Amino acid sequence: MRNELYLSYYVKPSKGVGFLTIKYPNGSNYISSNRSNKDRPINYGDRGMTLEQEINDSNSYYLMKGIAVIHKKPTPIQIVKVDYPRRSAAVIKEAYFKQASTTDYNGIYMGKYIDFDAKETMNKTSLPLSNFHEHQIVHMKKCVEQGGICFALVKFVRLNEIFVLNSDNLFTFWNRMKNDGRKSISKKEFENLGYKINYQINPVLPYLDAVKKIIDSLN
């Protein structure tokens, strides 16, 4: 168990340059280190991963364990010019980022359609609603109408705190802003209405625990 903790602490997916790299069965790298880890407190978060990496990592775990199938959608790109050099792959020479018309993540869990967006904020006291686009809210509303489970997964980066906020609450705060109310969701509101997600080993971000609570609350 001690060994497992030690290993997990140093697993840094998609990195490993300059170290002896060992591939785990799930494709993650094991990064060897001679530094003693004994006296340091174990912090499962803050491993140099972005929120996106933490979610992708967790989704890989959920997929591998047969718990859920959830993927991040590719970033939408408007391709303008493509070169086809002989004997090699097509090279995109000119392209632009497009605004996504939906949310970033979707999939299936507990037989339910799951749809959510992830947001990071450096703000310590609230999440500005400018982090959301109107069409993302509209998209989530349409999914909820069809029986889907939608939410926002929000990370207060400086506090290293993560919350799942069900879309119903998000819609309420969105409407409050539309009615000339405050343009953000306070940290307090996340604490009162959201589900706090604590980092752990596997998955690093067990956000589906909160989703299960949302689904259970519907029955």
Added chain:
Amino acid sequence: MRNELYLSYYVKPSKGVGFLTIKYPNGSNYISSNRSNKDRPINYGDRGMTLEQEINDSNSYYLMKGIAVIHKKPTPIQIVKVDYPRRSAAVIKEAYFKQASTTDYNGIYMGKYIDFDAKETMNKTSLPLSNFHEHQIVHMKKCVEQGGICFALVKFVRLNEIFVLNSDNLFTFWNRMKNDGRKSISKKEFENLGYKINYQINPVLPYLDAVKKIIDSLN
């Protein structure tokens, strides 16, 4: 009604260059024409749309009518180099197409998670299974395990015939190939096991009718 038929015949989304273009409430263009349409047989398919356009068009209709929320995922791109010219949008200067790890379309319909891929073939008698990648089959199997509805939407281009084939049948044919059987699904097998989709006005490709039959058959 006659007028509606006439209008629909000339609605060509995303086109309209060189014509008088009128925007419909749903954003489609109406392309004016002086040609008489009276004596021509009405062919709802073969309007110069690719299968992808036909599906996207149908998904827009389903979305607008509150019937389903299904979107095509963006093409996955590996971005290598991005320029940030002053006062204008970021320009991607070097990027490559990546192989998708999932299928092309997913969403929600009748409360169910929907996941499918679309395939076109110029072949008149069968669909070569080389149109599918192993990881697409694996992905569909994982979705089915979670209670999702997966299928292939196949167009025999030269025959202008479209079929929905449920993933269970697709898996059977995939296994047949793996056991040194034939490397394709015959047209006859599509006729026997699949659901034929006939072109119509709105949506142009009413493929959810077949999906409803699949869902109903589960209950």
